[in-house]
Amino acid sequence: MNQTLEDTIIAISTPAGHGGIGIVRLSGPEALPIARKIFCVKEPEQNIPARTMCFGYLLDDESRETLDAGYLCYFPGPYSYTREEVVEIHLHGSPVLLNEAVRLGIRAGARPAHPGEFTLRAYLNGRIDVIQAEAINDLIRASSLDQARISFKQMEGSLSRKIASAREKIVDLLTLVETSLEFPDEDTEITPEQIRTVLLDLIGDLGRLASSYEQGRALLEGLTVAILGRTNVGKSTLFNALLEEERAIVTPYPGTTRDFIRENIQVDGVLMKLVDMAGFGQASHPVEEEGILRGQKLAEKADGLLVVLDASREESPEDFLLLNKFRNKKKLLVFNKSDLKPAINRQKVLDTCPGVSWVEVSALTGKNLGQLKKMMLETFAPQLEKQEEIILHQRQKVLVDSIKNSLENGLKLLDEGAGEELVAEAIREALPAIGQLTGEIRNQEVLDQIFNRFCIGK
Ligand SMILES: Nc1nc2c(ncn2[C@@H]2O[C@H](COP(=O)(O)OP(=O)(O)OP(=O)(O)O)[C@@H](O)[C@H]2O)c(=O)[nH]1
Ligand SMILES: [Mg+2]
Incomplete structure (x- = not known):
């Protein structure tokens, strides 16, 4: 990477694509003169106020054609992001215009910036250290x-x-x-x-x-939370409800979900990768059987499990099989379909996994889903001390x-x-x-x- 600080660099600082505004940024000794060549403001150069928006026009200085109206903001060094002379030109968020502004800037003497070069300059000029630079990107x-x-x-x-x-x-x-x-x-x-x-x-x-x-x-990558249970207990309905989107197919027929589906949700600022999968039990089709196998593998690696049971039906051997199989994983017991008449012997289920937290929900009506989310945080998320430092x-x-x-x-x-x-x-x-x-x-x-x-x- 070229690290000459004598160059004035230029780049679009807003994301690619169309937007309300788009910002072109310059940094380096010639930032202001170059910006003034391509962006015409009323104030004479010596009067351009620091850190103040100045209205003006983007101008092709050769054809004298006016291309857009916007604002120029000047950050004199060392009171800038890079500690150098910095200018931001705020235009309409059109990729065509922004690219043209960069082209004009280069013609006027700037050079295109490398990825991260503004921050690199902040580091080379002693404003931040490498840990801080990493944190900015994070x-x-x-x-x-x-x-x-x-x-x-x-x-x-x-x-x-x-x-x-x-x-x-x-x-x-x-x-x-x-x-x-x-x-x-x-x-x-x-x-x-x-x-x-x-x-x-x-x-x-x-x-x-x-x-x-x-x-x-865990914070960077998110926590994987697998939804597991025998067929037809309402896993996909729960998945959709937590996602607040009809993502997985739900039908009254057992064996609906065959492959697994993964979607991200945020629970109180924590990223969770929620996985819906085929229900445990006798597979009715080789595809479902493969789905069950894959689901098991995924569940073994997950950070937490939601073991879903159908509270409107009697507990079944598959329920117990599952609970035993994942004895050592962090999990929550979710008694679903609590809007229906209860038939499950809840105590009997709870006795097989002492100490595991449980909650009664209805994925269909949304009952207690807030409570479930709270418990997911408490049980699966690493408990962060607010003042504690975390390495990413x-x-x-x-x-x-x-x-x-x-x-x-x-x-x-x-x-x-x-x-x-x-x-x-x-x-x-x-x-x-x-x-x-x-x-x-x-x-x-x-x-x-x-x-x-x-x-x-x-
Ligand atoms: N009354 C009631 N019905 C529910 C509830 N949750 C799911 N159901 C119904 O139960 C049936 C099965 O729901 P699914 O979400 O497809 O169940 P699943 O566990 O994903 O099933 P498989 O993918 O086949 O393993 C559907 O008819 C749902 O409408 C609930 O909380 N209450
Ligand atoms: Mg399903």
């Missing part, structure tokens, strides 16, 4: 509100501060150990016990951070693990009675990983990987 691509919340905090520097504080503690510890080595007689001496306390504290913190990656992944990227997880490893090596040496010099050396090995985590140590390949995931114009 925020843009967030598929659930929870994920967006976490990414926003990280964009504002919460995770970076946590890493900085770990770094500070490590550096302080190293300084103490080194001073006590250099001046052994003075009262600067640090005891192995003190070193151990600091190390254990840091290792605990980093361990919690590393294990938050599992939650992070494998890159970050690998580096946090590596920092923790170095500290653990130091601790091991300390426990084996090795000299403080050796202990310090092991601890010092944590520093490069910290540098890579926040991007202080620049690795072109890693930067390319991170910023290539961005859209053009961000």
Whole structure:
């Protein structure tokens, strides 16, 4: 990726397609002069107010043809997204016009931006670190509100501060150990016990951070929740009701659903991939049999199960078979068709799986579906502490693990009675990983990987 900061870059910053407005953005030393060439505003250049919308016209400066009306907004560096001179031109959201504006901008001296290059510049100019850059992209691509919340905090520097504080503690510890080595007689001496306390504290913190990656992944990818039960209990009806869309076919005949269907829903900001599948029981057709097998495999891997039972009929051996088969999975028991006269022996079912939460619903009338959603959150979703930091990227997880490893090596040496010099050396090995985590140590390949995931114009 070209990283010359002398260039002025240009790109459309709004998504592809037609929209109410579309924004072309420029960043670099010539941003304002170039913008003024292609966009005509009343104010003379020296009077263009900062961060204020100025009405004007998109103009082909060669043919003198006016192409659109809109607004120009000038963000003088360093008070801009990239810390450089930045101009946004707001036009009508027409791809034809926006592309033309970019073409005119290039003719006037700008160069097309690479994906993520605006954010890359913000990083190269020291406004954000790599963790924050990753968070910006996460925020843009967030598929659930929870994920967006976490990414926003990280964009504002919460995770970076946590890493900085770990770094500070490590550096302080190293300084103490080194001073006590250099001046052994003075009262600067640090005891192995003190070193151990600091190390254990840091290792605990980093361990919690590393294990938050599992939650992070669940957030990014969503939780898979499989709807399972014998045929005709109302799985597809429940699936549709939770989806609020008539997605799966529902009929009064057992064996309606044969293949599985997966759709995303959001429950209070948490992304769940809901899967409807063939009902368990005697298959009436080889296709259904295959569907049942696939469903079982899926259910085994799911993050949670909704085991649906027909409360208007007596419990059947298949119900018990199912409950036993998925004994060790997180699940909820859903007694469906509660609008009809009950016939199931609920207690008998509950006795086979003590401790499992249950709810009586009617997928048909919608009764208790809100309650069911609440329970799905409580039972399946990782419980996020609001102030806790979550790692969303494998890159970050690998580096946090590596920092923790170095500290653990130091601790091991300390426990084996090795000299403080050796202990310090092991601890010092944590520093490069910290540098890579926040991007202080620049690795072109890693930067390319991170910023290539961005859209053009961000
Ligand atoms: N009264 C009542 N009927 C329901 C309810 N839920 C589903 N049904 C009916 O039960 C029948 C079967 O519903 P489905 O949703 O197709 O059941 P399923 O479990 O997906 O069935 P298979 O795909 O064949 O395994 C349909 O006639 C639904 O209208 C409910 O809560 N109350
Ligand atoms: Mg079905």
